[in-house]
Amino acid sequence: MESEEKKMAKLYFRHGAMGSSKTANALMVAYNYYERGKEALLVKPKLDTRDAGVIRSRMGLEQKCSYVEDLLVMSDEEISCYDCVIVDEAQFCKKSDIEFFVHIVDDLNLPVICYGLRTDFRRELFEGSMWLLAWADVIEELKTVCWCGQGATCNTRFDENGKIIRSGAQVVVGGNDSYTALCRKHYKEGNLGPERRE
Template sequence: MAKLYFRYGAMGSSKTANALMVAYNYKERGKRALLAKPKLDTREIGVMHSRIGLEEPCIYVEDLVEMSTEDLEAYDCIIVDEAQFCKKSDIEFFTHLVDDLEIPVICYGLRTDFQMHLFEGSMWLLAWADKIEELKTVCWCGSGARCNARIDSNGKMVHAGKQVEVGANERYIALCRKHHVEGKTGLEKNE
Protein backbone atom coordinates (compact mmCIF):
# COMPACT_ATOMS: atom_id res chain seq x y z
CA MET A 1 0.00 0.00 0.00
CA ALA A 2 1.42 3.39 -1.00
CA LYS A 3 1.94 6.08 1.63
CA LEU A 4 2.46 9.81 1.86
CA TYR A 5 5.63 10.53 3.81
CA PHE A 6 6.78 13.80 5.34
CA ARG A 7 10.42 13.81 6.34
CA TYR A 8 11.16 17.15 7.94
CA GLY A 9 14.18 18.68 9.59
CA ALA A 10 15.86 21.97 10.36
CA MET A 11 18.40 23.53 8.02
CA GLY A 12 21.43 21.29 7.61
CA SER A 13 19.67 18.02 8.44
CA SER A 14 20.53 16.52 5.02
CA LYS A 15 16.98 16.53 3.67
CA THR A 16 18.01 16.95 0.02
CA ALA A 17 20.89 14.49 0.31
CA ASN A 18 18.45 11.97 1.80
CA ALA A 19 15.96 12.59 -1.02
CA LEU A 20 18.66 12.02 -3.63
CA MET A 21 19.85 8.85 -1.89
CA VAL A 22 16.31 7.47 -1.88
CA ALA A 23 16.02 8.23 -5.61
CA TYR A 24 19.34 6.45 -6.18
CA ASN A 25 18.12 3.40 -4.24
CA TYR A 26 15.02 3.20 -6.45
CA LYS A 27 17.18 3.48 -9.59
CA GLU A 28 19.59 0.84 -8.31
CA ARG A 29 16.66 -1.57 -7.99
CA GLY A 30 15.46 -0.89 -11.54
CA LYS A 31 12.64 1.39 -10.39
CA ARG A 32 11.76 4.88 -11.57
CA ALA A 33 11.58 7.77 -9.12
CA LEU A 34 10.49 11.23 -10.23
CA LEU A 35 12.14 14.15 -8.44
CA ALA A 36 10.25 17.42 -8.04
CA LYS A 37 10.46 20.72 -6.16
CA PRO A 38 8.24 23.81 -6.07
CA LYS A 39 9.05 26.74 -8.38
CA LEU A 40 9.49 28.92 -5.32
CA ASP A 41 12.89 27.27 -4.83
CA THR A 42 14.80 29.41 -7.34
CA ARG A 43 18.33 28.50 -6.28
CA GLU A 44 18.91 26.09 -9.17
CA ILE A 45 16.44 25.71 -12.03
CA GLY A 46 15.61 22.08 -12.87
CA VAL A 47 18.13 20.62 -10.42
CA MET A 48 17.79 19.12 -6.96
CA HIS A 49 21.14 19.92 -5.35
CA SER A 50 22.43 19.07 -1.88
CA ARG A 51 25.08 21.01 0.02
CA ILE A 52 27.42 18.00 -0.10
CA GLY A 53 27.45 18.04 -3.89
CA LEU A 54 24.86 15.42 -4.84
CA GLU A 55 22.50 16.55 -7.59
CA GLU A 56 19.97 15.22 -10.06
CA PRO A 57 17.59 16.78 -12.58
CA CYS A 58 14.08 17.44 -11.33
CA ILE A 59 10.81 18.92 -12.47
CA TYR A 60 8.60 21.45 -10.75
CA VAL A 61 5.68 20.38 -8.55
CA GLU A 62 3.57 22.78 -10.62
CA ASP A 63 4.37 20.67 -13.73
CA LEU A 64 3.87 17.41 -11.84
CA VAL A 65 0.25 18.25 -11.07
CA GLU A 66 -0.37 18.84 -14.79
CA MET A 67 0.93 15.40 -15.85
CA SER A 68 -1.46 12.80 -17.20
CA THR A 69 -2.35 9.76 -15.14
CA GLU A 70 -0.63 7.59 -17.74
CA ASP A 71 2.63 9.55 -17.42
CA LEU A 72 2.45 9.49 -13.63
CA GLU A 73 1.85 5.75 -13.52
CA ALA A 74 5.22 5.23 -15.23
CA TYR A 75 6.89 6.09 -11.90
CA ASP A 76 7.33 3.87 -8.87
CA CYS A 77 7.77 6.81 -6.49
CA ILE A 78 7.53 10.61 -6.41
CA ILE A 79 10.12 12.44 -4.30
CA VAL A 80 9.45 16.10 -3.46
CA ASP A 81 12.09 18.40 -1.97
CA GLU A 82 11.38 21.79 -0.35
CA ALA A 83 7.82 20.59 0.27
CA GLN A 84 7.23 23.39 2.78
CA PHE A 85 6.78 25.66 -0.26
CA CYS A 86 3.92 23.55 -1.65
CA LYS A 87 0.35 24.79 -1.53
CA LYS A 88 -2.54 22.95 0.11
CA SER A 89 -3.74 21.94 -3.36
CA ASP A 90 -0.35 20.32 -4.08
CA ILE A 91 -0.58 18.25 -0.91
CA GLU A 92 -4.13 17.24 -1.87
CA PHE A 93 -2.73 16.12 -5.23
CA PHE A 94 -0.08 14.05 -3.44
CA THR A 95 -2.84 12.29 -1.47
CA HIS A 96 -4.52 11.52 -4.83
CA LEU A 97 -1.27 9.98 -6.12
CA VAL A 98 -1.04 7.80 -3.02
CA ASP A 99 -4.70 6.86 -2.53
CA ASP A 100 -5.93 6.57 -6.11
CA LEU A 101 -2.82 5.75 -8.18
CA GLU A 102 -0.94 3.79 -5.48
CA ILE A 103 2.26 5.81 -6.03
CA PRO A 104 4.27 6.51 -2.86
CA VAL A 105 5.09 10.20 -2.36
CA ILE A 106 8.04 11.10 -0.15
CA CYS A 107 8.19 14.78 0.81
CA TYR A 108 11.17 16.52 2.38
CA GLY A 109 11.08 19.98 3.88
CA LEU A 110 11.22 22.35 6.78
CA ARG A 111 8.48 22.18 9.40
CA THR A 112 8.63 25.83 10.48
CA ASP A 113 10.09 29.12 9.31
CA PHE A 114 12.57 31.39 11.09
CA GLN A 115 9.79 32.73 13.34
CA MET A 116 8.65 29.21 14.30
CA HIS A 117 5.48 29.46 12.17
CA LEU A 118 4.34 26.51 10.07
CA PHE A 119 4.70 26.74 6.30
CA GLU A 120 1.52 25.99 4.33
CA GLY A 121 2.90 22.82 2.76
CA SER A 122 4.27 21.57 6.06
CA MET A 123 1.01 22.22 7.87
CA TRP A 124 -0.97 20.08 5.43
CA LEU A 125 1.69 17.38 5.32
CA LEU A 126 1.62 17.20 9.13
CA ALA A 127 -2.17 16.87 8.92
CA TRP A 128 -2.40 14.32 6.10
CA ALA A 129 0.86 12.34 5.86
CA ASP A 130 0.67 8.64 6.62
CA LYS A 131 4.17 8.67 8.08
CA ILE A 132 6.04 11.63 9.62
CA GLU A 133 9.76 11.40 10.35
CA GLU A 134 12.20 13.95 11.73
CA LEU A 135 15.68 14.18 10.23
CA LYS A 136 18.04 15.29 12.96
CA THR A 137 20.79 17.88 13.14
CA VAL A 138 22.54 19.68 15.99
CA CYS A 139 22.78 23.19 17.36
CA TRP A 140 26.17 24.84 17.91
CA CYS A 141 25.81 23.87 21.59
CA GLY A 142 25.47 20.17 20.76
CA SER A 143 21.75 19.86 21.55
CA GLY A 144 19.26 18.71 18.96
CA ALA A 145 18.36 21.54 16.56
CA ARG A 146 14.71 21.79 15.50
CA CYS A 147 14.51 25.54 14.86
CA ASN A 148 15.58 27.55 11.83
CA ALA A 149 17.09 30.97 12.43
CA ARG A 150 17.53 33.59 9.72
CA ILE A 151 20.81 35.43 10.23
CA ASP A 152 22.32 38.67 8.98
CA SER A 153 25.87 39.16 7.69
CA ASN A 154 27.15 39.54 11.28
CA GLY A 155 25.68 36.21 12.37
CA LYS A 156 22.87 37.82 14.39
CA MET A 157 19.32 36.49 14.31
CA VAL A 158 16.78 38.30 12.17
CA HIS A 159 13.36 38.43 13.86
CA ALA A 160 11.16 40.01 11.19
CA GLY A 161 10.64 39.78 7.44
CA LYS A 162 8.90 37.79 4.74
CA GLN A 163 8.25 34.15 5.54
CA VAL A 164 10.07 33.02 2.41
CA GLU A 165 13.52 34.30 1.62
CA VAL A 166 15.35 31.58 -0.28
CA GLY A 167 18.87 30.94 0.92
CA ALA A 168 21.16 28.39 2.51
CA ASN A 169 24.07 28.51 4.95
CA GLU A 170 24.68 32.20 4.30
CA ARG A 171 21.14 33.09 5.52
CA TYR A 172 20.02 30.33 7.88
CA ILE A 173 21.28 28.21 10.76
CA ALA A 174 19.72 25.42 12.78
CA LEU A 175 19.37 26.05 16.52
CA CYS A 176 17.94 24.29 19.56
CA ARG A 177 14.76 25.87 20.92
CA LYS A 178 16.59 27.45 23.87
CA HIS A 179 19.10 29.29 21.69
CA HIS A 180 16.42 30.25 19.16
CA VAL A 181 14.35 31.84 21.93
CA GLU A 182 17.45 33.56 23.37
CA GLY A 183 18.53 34.70 19.90
CA LYS A 184 22.01 33.18 20.27
CA THR A 185 23.35 31.84 16.98
CA GLY A 186 26.88 31.05 18.08
CA LEU A 187 28.05 33.14 15.11
CA GLU A 188 27.60 36.61 16.53
CA LYS A 189 30.52 38.95 15.80
CA ASN A 190 31.71 41.76 18.08
CA GLU A 191 29.97 40.56 21.24
Protein backbone atom coordinates in the same frame (compact mmCIF):
# COMPACT_ATOMS: atom_id res chain seq x y z
CA MET B 1 -9.08 -12.24 -8.06
CA GLU B 2 -6.43 -9.72 -7.05
CA SER B 3 -4.67 -10.35 -3.77
CA GLU B 4 -5.95 -8.23 -0.90
CA GLU B 5 -2.41 -8.24 0.46
CA LYS B 6 -1.26 -5.77 -2.20
CA LYS B 7 0.82 -3.19 -0.40
CA MET B 8 -0.82 0.21 -0.20
CA ALA B 9 1.27 3.29 -0.96
CA LYS B 10 1.80 5.99 1.66
CA LEU B 11 2.36 9.72 1.84
CA TYR B 12 5.55 10.46 3.77
CA PHE B 13 6.68 13.73 5.34
CA ARG B 14 10.32 13.75 6.37
CA HIS B 15 11.04 17.06 8.01
CA GLY B 16 14.02 18.55 9.75
CA ALA B 17 15.71 21.84 10.50
CA MET B 18 18.14 23.31 8.01
CA GLY B 19 21.26 21.22 7.71
CA SER B 20 19.57 17.92 8.58
CA SER B 21 20.46 16.36 5.18
CA LYS B 22 16.90 16.34 3.85
CA THR B 23 17.96 16.91 0.24
CA ALA B 24 20.83 14.42 0.47
CA ASN B 25 18.36 11.86 1.84
CA ALA B 26 15.92 12.56 -1.02
CA LEU B 27 18.67 12.05 -3.59
CA MET B 28 19.83 8.83 -1.92
CA VAL B 29 16.27 7.45 -1.94
CA ALA B 30 16.00 8.27 -5.66
CA TYR B 31 19.29 6.45 -6.24
CA ASN B 32 18.06 3.42 -4.30
CA TYR B 33 15.08 3.21 -6.66
CA TYR B 34 17.43 3.52 -9.65
CA GLU B 35 19.69 0.74 -8.33
CA ARG B 36 16.71 -1.59 -8.17
CA GLY B 37 15.69 -0.87 -11.75
CA LYS B 38 12.88 1.46 -10.74
CA GLU B 39 12.30 5.12 -11.51
CA ALA B 40 11.56 7.90 -9.05
CA LEU B 41 10.27 11.27 -10.23
CA LEU B 42 12.15 14.05 -8.44
CA VAL B 43 10.31 17.37 -8.15
CA LYS B 44 10.56 20.66 -6.28
CA PRO B 45 8.33 23.75 -6.20
CA LYS B 46 9.26 26.60 -8.57
CA LEU B 47 9.42 28.86 -5.52
CA ASP B 48 12.83 27.29 -4.85
CA THR B 49 14.74 29.44 -7.35
CA ARG B 50 18.17 28.05 -6.52
CA ASP B 51 19.67 25.79 -9.20
CA ALA B 52 16.88 25.76 -11.81
CA GLY B 53 15.92 22.22 -12.80
CA VAL B 54 18.34 20.67 -10.30
CA ILE B 55 18.07 19.37 -6.76
CA ARG B 56 21.43 19.94 -5.05
CA SER B 57 22.42 19.07 -1.48
CA ARG B 58 24.85 21.08 0.63
CA MET B 59 27.31 18.18 0.49
CA GLY B 60 27.43 18.30 -3.32
CA LEU B 61 25.02 15.55 -4.40
CA GLU B 62 22.79 16.66 -7.26
CA GLN B 63 20.32 15.40 -9.81
CA LYS B 64 18.05 16.90 -12.45
CA CYS B 65 14.45 17.39 -11.42
CA SER B 66 11.06 18.56 -12.63
CA TYR B 67 8.77 20.96 -10.82
CA VAL B 68 5.70 20.30 -8.70
CA GLU B 69 3.83 22.60 -11.08
CA ASP B 70 4.72 20.25 -13.98
CA LEU B 71 3.56 17.23 -11.99
CA LEU B 72 0.15 18.84 -11.43
CA VAL B 73 -0.58 18.90 -15.17
CA MET B 74 0.64 15.38 -15.91
CA SER B 75 -1.98 12.73 -16.63
CA ASP B 76 -2.48 9.83 -14.25
CA GLU B 77 -1.06 7.56 -16.98
CA GLU B 78 2.14 9.64 -17.18
CA ILE B 79 2.56 9.65 -13.40
CA SER B 80 1.91 5.91 -13.24
CA CYS B 81 5.03 5.31 -15.35
CA TYR B 82 7.05 6.10 -12.22
CA ASP B 83 7.50 3.94 -9.13
CA CYS B 84 7.67 6.82 -6.66
CA VAL B 85 7.43 10.61 -6.45
CA ILE B 86 10.02 12.43 -4.32
CA VAL B 87 9.37 16.08 -3.42
CA ASP B 88 12.14 18.34 -2.13
CA GLU B 89 11.42 21.69 -0.39
CA ALA B 90 7.85 20.51 0.22
CA GLN B 91 7.25 23.32 2.72
CA PHE B 92 6.82 25.62 -0.31
CA CYS B 93 3.88 23.57 -1.64
CA LYS B 94 0.30 24.78 -1.42
CA LYS B 95 -2.61 22.91 0.15
CA SER B 96 -3.83 21.99 -3.35
CA ASP B 97 -0.42 20.44 -4.13
CA ILE B 98 -0.62 18.25 -1.03
CA GLU B 99 -4.15 17.23 -2.05
CA PHE B 100 -2.72 16.15 -5.41
CA PHE B 101 -0.03 14.09 -3.64
CA VAL B 102 -2.83 12.38 -1.69
CA HIS B 103 -4.52 11.57 -5.03
CA ILE B 104 -1.27 10.01 -6.31
CA VAL B 105 -1.00 7.86 -3.18
CA ASP B 106 -4.65 6.85 -2.79
CA ASP B 107 -5.77 6.56 -6.41
CA LEU B 108 -2.57 5.61 -8.25
CA ASN B 109 -1.05 3.62 -5.36
CA LEU B 110 2.34 5.32 -5.73
CA PRO B 111 4.34 6.44 -2.70
CA VAL B 112 5.02 10.17 -2.41
CA ILE B 113 7.96 11.07 -0.18
CA CYS B 114 8.10 14.74 0.81
CA TYR B 115 11.12 16.44 2.37
CA GLY B 116 10.99 19.88 3.90
CA LEU B 117 11.11 22.26 6.80
CA ARG B 118 8.34 22.08 9.38
CA THR B 119 8.52 25.71 10.48
CA ASP B 120 9.98 28.99 9.26
CA PHE B 121 12.42 31.38 10.97
CA ARG B 122 9.57 32.69 13.17
CA ARG B 123 8.75 29.11 14.25
CA GLU B 124 5.45 29.21 12.32
CA LEU B 125 4.27 26.41 10.04
CA PHE B 126 4.65 26.67 6.29
CA GLU B 127 1.45 25.95 4.32
CA GLY B 128 2.84 22.79 2.73
CA SER B 129 4.18 21.50 6.03
CA MET B 130 0.92 22.16 7.84
CA TRP B 131 -1.06 20.03 5.40
CA LEU B 132 1.58 17.32 5.30
CA LEU B 133 1.45 17.13 9.09
CA ALA B 134 -2.33 16.82 8.82
CA TRP B 135 -2.50 14.24 6.02
CA ALA B 136 0.76 12.28 5.80
CA ASP B 137 0.59 8.58 6.65
CA VAL B 138 4.16 8.61 7.98
CA ILE B 139 5.88 11.59 9.63
CA GLU B 140 9.60 11.34 10.40
CA GLU B 141 12.04 13.89 11.78
CA LEU B 142 15.55 14.07 10.35
CA LYS B 143 17.86 15.28 13.11
CA THR B 144 20.60 17.88 13.22
CA VAL B 145 22.40 19.66 16.05
CA CYS B 146 22.87 23.20 17.29
CA TRP B 147 26.38 24.66 17.70
CA CYS B 148 26.12 23.66 21.38
CA GLY B 149 25.55 19.97 20.56
CA GLN B 150 21.85 19.85 21.52
CA GLY B 151 19.19 18.88 19.00
CA ALA B 152 18.38 21.78 16.66
CA THR B 153 14.75 22.37 15.70
CA CYS B 154 14.70 26.12 15.03
CA ASN B 155 15.42 27.46 11.54
CA THR B 156 17.12 30.76 12.20
CA ARG B 157 17.55 33.63 9.75
CA PHE B 158 20.33 36.13 10.45
CA ASP B 159 21.73 39.26 8.83
CA GLU B 160 25.26 40.12 7.66
CA ASN B 161 26.09 41.40 11.16
CA GLY B 162 25.25 38.05 12.78
CA LYS B 163 21.99 39.28 14.33
CA ILE B 164 18.93 37.02 14.34
CA ILE B 165 16.02 38.26 12.21
CA ARG B 166 12.62 37.61 13.77
CA SER B 167 10.25 39.37 11.35
CA GLY B 168 9.82 39.78 7.61
CA ALA B 169 8.73 37.75 4.61
CA GLN B 170 8.24 34.05 5.33
CA VAL B 171 10.13 32.98 2.23
CA VAL B 172 13.61 34.33 1.57
CA VAL B 173 15.53 31.63 -0.28
CA GLY B 174 19.04 31.26 1.09
CA GLY B 175 21.67 28.93 2.47
CA ASN B 176 24.43 28.88 5.07
CA ASP B 177 25.07 32.59 4.50
CA SER B 178 21.68 33.58 5.93
CA TYR B 179 20.26 30.60 7.85
CA THR B 180 21.36 28.18 10.54
CA ALA B 181 19.68 25.65 12.83
CA LEU B 182 19.61 26.30 16.57
CA CYS B 183 18.21 24.58 19.65
CA ARG B 184 15.20 26.34 21.18
CA LYS B 185 17.24 27.83 24.02
CA HIS B 186 19.79 29.51 21.77
CA TYR B 187 17.08 30.60 19.34
CA LYS B 188 15.24 32.35 22.19
CA GLU B 189 18.50 33.92 23.40
CA GLY B 190 19.48 35.02 19.90
CA ASN B 191 22.79 33.22 20.33
CA LEU B 192 24.31 32.09 17.02
CA GLY B 193 27.36 30.63 18.74
CA PRO B 194 30.99 31.62 19.16
CA GLU B 195 31.92 31.39 15.45
CA ARG B 196 29.27 33.94 14.42
CA ARG B 197 29.80 36.40 17.28
CA GLU B 198 31.29 39.77 16.39
